[in-house]
Amino acid sequence: ENNNLKELLNLKNLYTDYDKIYAKILNRNKMYWFSTITIDKGKKDGLKENDVVITTNGLIGTINSASKEYSTIKLITNSDKENKISVAVKKQNLVHGTIIEYEYPYLKVELITNSASIKKGDELVTSGLGNLPKNIKIGKIEKIKEDKYAVTNILYVKPYQDMNNIDYVLVLSKWFIL
Numbered sequence: 001e002n003n004n005l006k007e008l009l010n011l012k013n014l015y016t017d018y019d020k021i022y023a024k025i026l027n028r029n030k031m032y033w034f035s036t037i038t039i040d041k042g043k044k045d046g047l048k049e050n051d052v053v054i055t056t057n058g059l060i061g062t063i064n065s066a067s068k069e070y071s072t073i074k075l076i077t078n079s080d081k082e083n084k085i086s087v088a089v090k091k092q093n094l095v096h097g098t099i100i101e102y103e104y105p106y107l108k109v110e111l112i113t114n115s116a117s118i119k120k121g122d123e124l125v126t127s128g129l130g131n132l133p134k135n136i137k138i139g140k141i142e143k144i145k146e147d148k149y150a151v152t153n154i155l156y157v158k159p160y161q162d163m164n165n166i167d168y169v170l171v172l173s174k175w176f177i178l
Contacts, residue, residue, distance in 0.1 A: 001167065007056040008170050015133055018052075018172035021045050025166055026070065034077035034102055034163060037061075041171065042069045050131045052172040057161040058137030059085075059126060060169065071171075076138070077102035077163050087138060088127040089118050096127050097155065106156040107139060110147070118144060124157045133172065 005022075012020060023045075027038035041047055043066050051063040053073050064074035076085055079101045087109055089095040095118060097111035109124065122141045128134025143156035 004056070004168055008168055011054070011056065011170055015172050018133070018174050019046055021047060021171040021173060023071075023169050023171055025169070034075060034104070035080070036064060036075060036078065037073045037166065039071050039073060039169060039171075040069075042066050042071050044068050046173055047071045047171055048173065051174075052132055052136070053169050054136060054172065055161050055166060055169055058139070058159070059132070060159075060161050060163070060166060062131070063171065073169070075163065076107060076159065084130075085132065086127040086129040087124050089141070090123040090125045090135070096129070097152075100154075103156075106142065106158060109155040109157055111153045111155065118153065118155070120144060124155065131174075 008022060021041055023039040023041040025037055026040050047063055047066045049063055049066060053061045053063065059076055061073045061075040064072045074083060076099060085099045087097055087099060095111060097109045099107050100110045101108045120141055124138045124141060126132040126134060126136040137160055139157040139159040141155050142158050145154045147154055
């Protein structure tokens with residue numbers, strides 16, 4: 001447990017544009033194991049909807065809802081059709097896609113365009129589009145298939161974070177000044 005916390009503290013120099021809030025997992029509903037997790041931090045700690053949630057291994061989700069004392073994380077493995085996360089293949093800056101579902105143990109990612117340069121073993125990261133910072137690790141590509149129309153690739157990505165074993169997280173919160 002101490003090692004896990006020390007590793008999270010090592011992330012404090014990354015994402016300098018964000019406030020960092022460390023949190024502990026409180027609850028996980030067995031019926032929705034890969035959908036949501038409840039943490040011990042909330043609005044009183046500065047958390048709000050859509051804040052980014054990571055571990056030392058990479059992205060695990062975003063804040064779905066925050067009450068005064070607690071927050072619920074919508075995991076990247078949540079197959080909700082509205083859970084669109086924009087991703088990129090790390091070494092291919094212009095190859096973007098979206099996580100479309102979770103098919104244990106893989107995230108399925110639909111690329112916007114077909115790209116023959118993508119290979120098994122390439123790393124998937126956040127694209128920087130939307131509310132997520134660029135280049136947060138997600139996982140490694142394990143399989144590549146063409147969609148049924150041979151227009152795009154479907155990537156099968158094994159997340160770096162073991163989604164069955166999460167104890168502590170780091171929430172990245174950005175305050176916008178209008």
